[in-house]
Amino acid sequence: MSRLYADIHKRIGGFGLNVMIKSDASRIGILGESGSGKSMTLKSIAGIETVDAGHIEVDGRVLYDSGSKTDLKPQKRNVGYMFQNYALFPTMNVLKNVMAGLGRATDDNRSKAMDMLRRFRMDGFEDKFPWELSGGQQQRVALARIMVTEPSLILLDEPFSALDSYLRDRMQVEMLEMLEDYRGQVVMVSHSRDELYRFSEELFIVSDGHIIRHGETKAVFREPWSAVAARLTGCKNLSSARRIDGHTVEAADWGITLKLEREIPPHVNYIGFRAHSFEPIWGEYQENCVKCDLIRVDDLPFEKNYYIRTVNSDSPLCWFVQGEEQKVLDARGLPDYLKLNEDDILVLE
Amino acid sequence: MNSFIELAKTLDWSPLWISLKTGVVATIISFFLGLWAARKVIKKDYRAKSILDGILTLPMVLPPTVAGFFLLLIFSRRRTFGIFLNDTFNIQVVHTWLGCILAATVIAFPLMYRNARAAFEQIDANLVYAGRTLGMSELSIFWRIVVPTAGPGIASGTILTFARAMGEYGATSMLAGNIPGKTGTVSQRIAMVIQDGDYATAGFWVVIVLIIAFFSIFLINMITGKHMKNVRKW
Numbered sequence: 013m014s015r016l017y018a019d020i021h022k023r024i025g026g027f028g029l030n031v032m033i034k035s036d037a038s039r040i041g042i043l044g045e046s047g048s049g050k051s052m053t054l055k056s057i058a059g060i061e062t063v064d065a066g067h068i069e070v071d072g073r074v075l076y077d078s079g080s081k082t083d084l085k086p087q088k089r090n091v092g093y094m095f096q097n098y099a100l101f102p103t104m105n106v107l108k109n110v111m112a113g114l115g116r117a118t119d120d121n122r123s124k125a126m127d128m129l130r131r132f133r134m135d136g137f138e139d140k141f142p143w144e145l146s147g148g149q150q151q152r153v154a155l156a157r158i159m160v161t162e163p164s165l166i167l168l169d170e171p172f173s174a175l176d177s178y179l180r181d182r183m184q185v186e187m188l189e190m191l192e193d194y195r196g197q198v199v200m201v202s203h204s205r206d207e208l209y210r211f212s213e214e215l216f217i218v219s220d221g222h223i224i225r226h227g228e229t230k231a232v233f234r235e236p237w238s239a240v241a242a243r244l245t246g247c248k249n250l251s252s253a254r255r256i257d258g259h260t261v262e263a264a265d266w267g268i269t270l271k272l273e274r275e276i277p278p279h280v281n282y283i284g285f286r287a288h289s290f291e292p293i294w295g296e297y298q299e300n301c302v303k304c305d306l307i308r309v310d311d312l313p314f315e316k317n318y319y320i321r322t323v324n325s326d327s328p329l330c331w332f333v334q335g336e337e338q339k340v341l342d343a344r345g346l347p348d349y350l351k352l353n354e355d356d357i358l359v360l361e
Numbered sequence: 362m363n364s365f366i367e368l369a370k371t372l373d374w375s376p377l378w379i380s381l382k383t384g385v386v387a388t389i390i391s392f393f394l395g396l397w398a399a400r401k402v403i404k405k406d407y408r409a410k411s412i413l414d415g416i417l418t419l420p421m422v423l424p425p426t427v428a429g430f431f432l433l434l435i436f437s438r439r440r441t442f443g444i445f446l447n448d449t450f451n452i453q454v455v456h457t458w459l460g461c462i463l464a465a466t467v468i469a470f471p472l473m474y475r476n477a478r479a480a481f482e483q484i485d486a487n488l489v490y491a492g493r494t495l496g497m498s499e500l501s502i503f504w505r506i507v508v509p510t511a512g513p514g515i516a517s518g519t520i521l522t523f524a525r526a527m528g529e530y531g532a533t534s535m536l537a538g539n540i541p542g543k544t545g546t547v548s549q550r551i552a553m554v555i556q557d558g559d560y561a562t563a564g565f566w567v568v569i570v571l572i573i574a575f576f577s578i579f580l581i582n583m584i585t586g587k588h589m590k591n592v593r594k595w
Contacts, residue, residue: 055490058494059493060494085493086490087494095490099485112495112506113497158495
């Protein structure tokens with residue numbers, strides 16, 4: 013049995029949640045769009061949402077089991093939950109917020125809470141009220157409030173979505189630092205692939221109430237297997253695909269035929285290619301190339317996005333160029349062709 | 362002015378104490394009952410909510426005399442429940458101060474209940490969930506998170522309840538009657554002296570009522586305002 017085992021079945025109206033999350037990793041990510049069921053999964057583990065059937069276990073302790081009718085109250089689950097809006101109690105100051113989960117206001121509990129605030133560099137703020145704090149400070153208080161109760165599992169529900177982009181980057185690093193000494197597992201739910209790529213060792217991708225791919229985070233990004241998972245992991249270019257033979261596949265939306273060394277599985281439905289992976293080719297046409305027929309350029313602070321015409325006007329290819337490569341482009345002008353190197357071609361279901 | 366002071370000296374002050382006592386006791390009862398009912402009702406599903414809400418709000422919508430009629434029907438010493446209360450517990454409601462409290466509570470309670478319910482429904486459910494995952498008991502979540510966060514709504518409910526209970530006339534006159542020194546409240550005294558054509562005494566009482574009404578509202582606003590750190594100006 014894994015440290016975290018959550019087999020959750022739940023139906024709400026027309027939506028069905030059927031997920032299985034089994035992991036020994038200490039940092040677990042759940043990636044999905046809003047409405048995919050990722051937050052509901054987290055709430056089910058915490059016991060905030062009721063579950064129709066299944067089994068939830070953390071470190072060998074059964075929290076829920078429909079067979080034996082075990083269903084611990086959230087109070088008894090010892091699972092910490094950080095809400096998207098942090099849910100700090102607005103009428104309590106910082107210290108009282110952190111002490112809320114400790115029961116009676118004894119001196120012992122007060123010093124425990126103060127220690128935790130010191131650890132999160134929030135000492136000196138104990139008399140402030142939540143609305144007097146910045147988003148990042150609120151997040152630290154929310155995490156301190158959870159950590160002080162010594163939970164056996166911590167759940168983070170879109171922890172960075174309420175922050176502006178500058179703070180978001182900083183808090184992502186800070187979050188990893190704050191959780192460094194924590195021995196238990198942490199599950200983070202997000203729709204942001206960047207956050208989860210940075211955070212999680214093991215990644216689960218959820219779509220429409222199902223886990224469609226899971227595995228070691230980097231492996232999932234490298235080989236998403238399905239078009240949905242490829243899109244969620246940030247693959248900008250997807251084309252429907254038709255397998256011609258064992259080593260040839262037609263990418264219909266791009267109007268090209270790709271030749272691959274590796275064996276193409278019979279169930280290929282899509283071809284994906286990441287926007288940063290194109291190789292610019294000046295001069296002669298080569299195998300697995302598309303003509304670099306520019307539609308539009310978007311100029312961003314640190315990169316340029318080129319949109320390249322294909323046979324299907326609804327799906328132009330996106331080519332994202334940064335740094336050194338852009339300098340080459342500035343010097344030599346646009347290439348004649350863009351090459352799709354085999355290692356970067358995603359063969360998808 | 363002199364005649365005013367003269368009037369104050371010779372006045373029977375008992376209606377003031379009866380009204381104040383009735384208002385305070387009815388407000389305290391309504392406060393706890395209203396919070397309890399609001400908490401129960403918001404947990405029900407849509408259908409049960411609508412029915413319960415209708416029943417609990419009815420006394421406010423009905424003319425007070427209709428509520429008085431029903432109360433009389435229940436507590437009359439000639440009817441089953443009234444006889445039962447009298448014989449078993451030696452409790453009399455009709456024509457007693459208890460009748461004043463009961464009438465005022467029934468009429469004013471919906472104001473407390475509705476305000477509390479509206480305030481509870483505005484609360485971010487995540488606050489309650491957070492309390493649960495932190496291991497706080499449901500009771501502790503209610504008194505330490507829900508009630509303080511709903512503070513402004515509950516305060517306004519309390520003020521309105523007190524004001525309504527203080528001024529109750531229709532149901533009180535039917536159930537408790539207007540017995541001087543026992544059930545004669547200020548509003549009943551005003552009606553009585555006006556019937557006698559004594560506008561000076563009526564005016565005197567009106568001034569007293571205005572002062573009390575204003576200061577009670579001011580007082581509650583001051584007390585609650587200090588603790589409402591989460592209320593922002595906008």
